[in-house]
Amino acid sequence: MCVFCSRNTDFRNPVGAVEEGTNIHFKILAPRNLRCSAARLYIETDRAQPVATLDLFWCGMSGQDSEWWECDYTPDKAGLYFYFFTVQTWHGECRLTRGMDGWGSLGGGAGSWQLTVYRKGFSTPDWLCGGVMYQIFPDRFCASGQPKGHIPQGRRIHTHWDEEPEWRPDAQGKVTNSDYFGGDLRGIAQKLDNLQELGVTCLYLNPVFEAHSNHRYDTACYERIDPLLGGEEEFAELCRQAQKRGISVILDGVFSHTGSDSVYFNRGRRYPGLGAFQSRESPYYSWYRFRHWPDQYECWWNFPTLPNVEETQPSYLDYIAGPQGIVQKWMRLGARGWRLDVADELPDVFLDTLYRRVKTEKPDAFVVGEVWEDASNKTAYGVRRRYLQGGQMDSVMNYPFREAILGFVTGRSPAETAEQIGSILEHYPPPVIHVLMNHIGTHDTERAVTVLAGEPLKARGREWQRSQSLSPEQWELGVRRLKLASLMQYTLPGVPCVYYGDEAGMEGYKDPFNRRSYPWGRERQELLRWYRWLGKLRRENPVFQKGDWHPLAADRDCLVYVRHGAGQMLLVGLNTAGETRHPAVPDEWRAAEALLGEAPKDTLEIPAYSGVVLRMEG
Numbered sequence: 236m237c238v239f240c241s242r243n244t245d246f247r248n249p250v251g252a253v254e255e256g257t258n259i260h261f262k263i264l265a266p267r268n269l270r271c272s273a274a275r276l277y278i279e280t281d282r283a284q285p286v287a288t289l290d291l292f293w294c295g296m297s298g299q300d301s302e303w304w305e306c307d308y309t310p311d312k313a314g315l316y317f318y319f320f321t322v323q324t325w326h327g328e329c330r331l332t333r334g335m336d337g338w339g340s341l342g343g344g345a346g347s348w349q350l351t352v353y354r355k356g357f358s359t360p361d362w363l364c365g366g367v368m369y370q371i372f373p374d375r376f377c378a379s380g381q382p383k384g385h386i387p388q389g390r391r392i393h394t395h396w397d398e399e400p401e402w403r404p405d406a407q408g409k410v411t412n413s414d415y416f417g418g419d420l421r422g423i424a425q426k427l428d429n430l431q432e433l434g435v436t437c438l439y440l441n442p443v444f445e446a447h448s449n450h451r452y453d454t455a456c457y458e459r460i461d462p463l464l465g466g467e468e469e470f471a472e473l474c475r476q477a478q479k480r481g482i483s484v485i486l487d488g489v490f491s492h493t494g495s496d497s498v499y500f501n502r503g504r505r506y507p508g509l510g511a512f513q514s515r516e517s518p519y520y521s522w523y524r525f526r527h528w529p530d531q532y533e534c535w536w537n538f539p540t541l542p543n544v545e546e547t548q549p550s551y552l553d554y555i556a557g558p559q560g561i562v563q564k565w566m567r568l569g570a571r572g573w574r575l576d577v578a579d580e581l582p583d584v585f586l587d588t589l590y591r592r593v594k595t596e597k598p599d600a601f602v603v604g605e606v607w608e609d610a611s612n613k614t615a616y617g618v619r620r621r622y623l624q625g626g627q628m629d630s631v632m633n634y635p636f637r638e639a640i641l642g643f644v645t646g647r648s649p650a651e652t653a654e655q656i657g658s659i660l661e662h663y664p665p666p667v668i669h670v671l672m673n674h675i676g677t678h679d680t681e682r683a684v685t686v687l688a689g690e691p692l693k694a695r696g697r698e699w700q701r702s703q704s705l706s707p708e709q710w711e712l713g714v715r716r717l718k719l720a721s722l723m724q725y726t727l728p729g730v731p732c733v734y735y736g737d738e739a740g741m742e743g744y745k746d747p748f749n750r751r752s753y754p755w756g757r758e759r760q761e762l763l764r765w766y767r768w769l770g771k772l773r774r775e776n777p778v779f780q781k782g783d784w785h786p787l788a789a790d791r792d793c794l795v796y797v798r799h800g801a802g803q804m805l806l807v808g809l810n811t812a813g814e815t816r817h818p819a820v821p822d823e824w825r826a827a828e829a830l831l832g833e834a835p836k837d838t839l840e841i842p843a844y845s846g847v848v849l850r851m852e853g
Contacts, residue, residue, distance in 0.1 A: 252351035354625030365780035366436030368732035377422030400747035434770020453494030474569025578604030649789035671729030688713030777801035804853035810841035
């Protein structure tokens with residue numbers, strides 16, 4: 236059988252995504268008994284249009300039974316490409332195509348290998364490498380107790396911090412998300428020392444702009460902080476105090492839609508000016524997509540409270556990303572970047588323009604997009620996207636890693652998990668990999684400990700969700716699994732992002748139960764200590780900044796891998812079984828320093844639902 240592996244430098248050097256203008260050396264290994272007389276490499280665009288056909292040349296034997304064939308290819312333009320080989324044998328021409336783990340096989344179908352080529356000079360912010368992100372849902376993290384003025388009408392403020400969020404529909408059968416707990420920017424500032432103890436270096440804040448729901452994804456005015464959170468002064472002070480502690484702040488940019496109850500649309504006539512709903516003479520009328528004005532308009536996922544905007548309409552684009560626009564305003568007040576909500580619904584022109592504005596304002600600012608799939612080959616609305624090829628985003632929310640981590644800890648095969656991780660690392664550019672936003676839970680997902688130990692949600696409604704909490708037995712299992720999942724999260728390439736309260740043991744299924752108030756004074760201390768140790772682990776080991784990832788073992792409930800870089804080698808062993816496992820590792824690790832668990836004797840010993848971390852120079 237002919238052999239090729241896209242993740243092995245013996246066959247492809249360099250491996251992974253490459254910068255345009257990089258020479259790539261390809262080699263395949265063919266058995267002598269195939270009587271190979273010719274071999275070719277075919278490279279195509281993502282639409283199967285030919286780019287290049289190259290002949291491979293015989294370049295020597297490998298032992299007595301196999302021979303090497305090789306060629307070189309240099310992509311001269313950023314883009315997404317796919318490739319495969321053909322081999323002329325005494326049986327005729329056979330196609331060599333991709334199988335599992337990047338390996339190839341003859342006659343295995345039409346599968347091709349992906350080649351991601353990114354722009355020359357594309358780089359991402361170094362300050363984030365090796366750090367820890369922390370996501371805060373502002374209304375539910377911490378309330379300073381400071382009085383607020385000019386609170387918009389229609390809001391119900393909870394009298395007690397630990398009350399249940401409102402989950403029942405109102406008398407009209409609507410869920411209005413109009414109950415608030417009063418978390419604010421000053422409250423976040425008061426807890427910066429706590430975050431520093433966790434090793435946090437970047438704060439990601441869910442929307443903070445004026446809006447008339449507790450989640451604030453229905454922006455009412457991009458120019459103002461929501462009155463319950465504070466104002467410009469409080470925001471600027473938060474950024475200053477955070478920076479003193481080595482923590483940067485990034486904001487949630489919700490730019491694909493606004494709220495219907497907003498300065499711009501003004502369906503509820505809350506604001507004095509003319510919104511697009513009120514008049515075709517409104518300065519904002521051209522921002523929206525009316526099928527029949529004023530009542531029929533395009534909405535985000537058909538929610539009438541979230542009218543879509545025309546992101547490429549010149550006045551809107553300039554308002555958000557032009558000189559003196561919204562992006563610039565908040566960066567000058569202290570923001571060091573943006574998380575782009577539903578990035579796959581933002582057109583290329585908008586992403587290009589916003590990215591340029593952000594980098595013009597602060598060259599080391601961070602732009603991360605919400606994309607749930609493999610972002611290197613995502614097709615959205617019939618268009619193949621180029622998020623990660625340079626010029627649009629630095630990184631994405633790494634949902635594929637979340638799926639891999641939680642799947643592995645709850646029983647998915649180690650081999651399948653290693654393949655999920657390896658596929659992303661093969662497809663994403665190295666600058667992106669170093670700053671991947673690796674989360675295991677967000678405001679859009681169930682809490683990690685609930686996924687790991689609770690009863691599966693399936694299609695159950697809010698009433699069932701509200702009644703659920705982990706039993707003592709489930710909680711014990713959940714803690715062990717969460718520690719294992721977070722160890723994996725903190726040691727994979729990229730940057731771990733903790734959803735507020737996961738470190739305190741917060742439970743919950745979907746919204747609003749995954750958005751409860753942080754349990755100050757009632758944290759699960761075992762988990763809190765564990766997350767502080769994880770932050771210390773990353774802070775003290777530079778291998779996490781840009782180190783490579785190499786799987787060593789993926790079998791019998793165990794996944795073992797090595798991070799290598801910055802003069803260090805770090806081995807991580809993970810065991811999801813309810814009993815001790817003993818995977819074999821190279822003898823050199825017997826001399827390693829054990830940071831967690833014990834160095835191996837004959838084999839590596841990993842206790843049930845646990846992990847091992849070893850370190851040595853290299």
